[in-house]
Amino acid sequence: MTTSREIRLAARPVGMPQPSDFELAEVELPEPRDGEVLIRNAFVSVDPYMRGRMNDAKSYVPPFALGEPLTGGAVGQVVVSRDPRWPEGSWVAHSLGWREAAVSDGSGLLPVDPALAPVSTALGVLGMPGLTAYVGLLDIGRPQEGETVFVSGAAGAVGSVVGQIAKLKGCRVIGSAGSPQKVAWLEDLGFDVAFDYREADTREMLREGIDVYFDNVGGATLEAAIGALRVRGRVVACGAISQYNAGEPAPGPRNMFMLVTKRLRMQGFIVSDHDDRFPAFLSDMGEWLRDGRVHYRETIVEGIENAPAAFIGLLQGDNVGKMLVRVGPAA
């Protein structure tokens, strides 16, 4: 028998989640049966989209169940295997979420190569957030060399990769973030313009015009970006973290008619629809990381018991780069 601690959803948050919306539980895991593996997690992921699943609302993924552990991205090592595809000692990414260990029947398991990069990157720059940036920017936004790309939430796991890919593709890149420390990092990454949206006027910062807006935040920033887009500009609708804890749905941009006058395209996407792009992404991103053309940061919180605090911190913008919770030893 293996003991694992896990975080369960105790109550559906109203507005910003509170620690009392979560509960820590300890469970005994059964021995893996034929075709199953026991995984000891090293990192579990906290991601903004998880806020939506905490509501009891129909969406593209079903809501989390009350009293059940929160599922989501995690990376760990196979410690007991009854499936020859996943030998003991191998590293895997999975979606069983906020627990120290889990028994998997193999569904949704992905191999992770610890020789390529630290295993934590399977939850960040080489995982779902990285693929989100890659697909959203290249396939949805389709920037051309010489165009200007603006990304909000630019110091986050997705935004920081969006900006760096845009630079690689020959674009001018503007990024907004929520602290001087984040802005400094964006400057280190080679963003042409980086600003703190709490200090600067976003409209003013975009006054020279943009061609692609990669939207992670929604709200007033979206309105400012629509105003700044040039003719045939594009909005990649990826997230709206400024809205996730709004009690009432906030009014949308007042300048929607600019979609007509400027022939804009706004398009939303969900990364899981684009799994077919994972091999191309992994090949490109692996090369960019090896060549030092893409950099990443991680903000790591220690201990499964602190996953709720990490998640709340993520929604408050406490992270630089990818927010992770370390729950066990890593490769």
Place this chain on the structure above:
Amino acid sequence: MTTSREIRLAARPVGMPQPSDFELAEVELPEPRDGEVLIRNAFVSVDPYMRGRMNDAKSYVPPFALGEPLTGGAVGQVVVSRDPRWPEGSWVAHSLGWREAAVSDGSGLLPVDPALAPVSTALGVLGMPGLTAYVGLLDIGRPQEGETVFVSGAAGAVGSVVGQIAKLKGCRVIGSAGSPQKVAWLEDLGFDVAFDYREADTREMLREGIDVYFDNVGGATLEAAIGALRVRGRVVACGAISQYNAGEPAPGPRNMFMLVTKRLRMQGFIVSDHDDRFPAFLSDMGEWLRDGRVHYRETIVEGIENAPAAFIGLLQGDNVGKMLVRVGPAA
């Protein structure tokens, strides 16, 4: 010398245009010089987009100049020609606007074949509004057979053609309009569902879901349509007549985040970018008219002096089908 009466912009409207924003003037036209033609207009067009040009705002077309005649679509007969390409007696469409007669240097002239259909159709079903419907629905909305298309302003010059093309392409079609008379016409045209948005709850009417929304009105209807769109739905952003006279820009849809969760695409367009589609459009639409597969209506106001009233009536929804002003004899 030829006398022509014309309508000039006397003041920039604030909110709904008033008769006092316009003035009637009589001018003497010069004799056409080499390369010029004198056109005696039969019909001039009033179109919703003209409201935007009455503001002193930068947009995709320059604003109308105060004290100058309003330019826009018109159709007439060449009565004096100094250009062999446009023989006397031939019918032409042009963009010299709200006047009884005009001297043209040939720029922007298009031939009109009075044998194909009444010349007024060059301003409606066979002209800019028809091409708008064709390009917007087929190229931007890209409906598939069996999908549901919702069009607002459905009894207008554009909307009525959108709905009929969608039916031709095997779609289920829902249309909204602003009077029982309009709704009855939509039913005659074969719309599967037609409703008066002033009487019915749009969200309720769309509750079974839609795949494409062709937006002519903006505002609350756009929000309802975003709510009703199915996964991978599309919004064709064509116009926002509900907003054109708003003093303050109205808040946008509160459900913009559905672009992400439902992977929606919203795309605006301006028909003049798509002139290359005119030959294909004219071939298809000519055939559909001849075969009785597309029908049209016109609401005709008599006399150039009544062009402002026709335009104000258009913005108030007084028209069924294409709103026109008759200013001279037609073929």
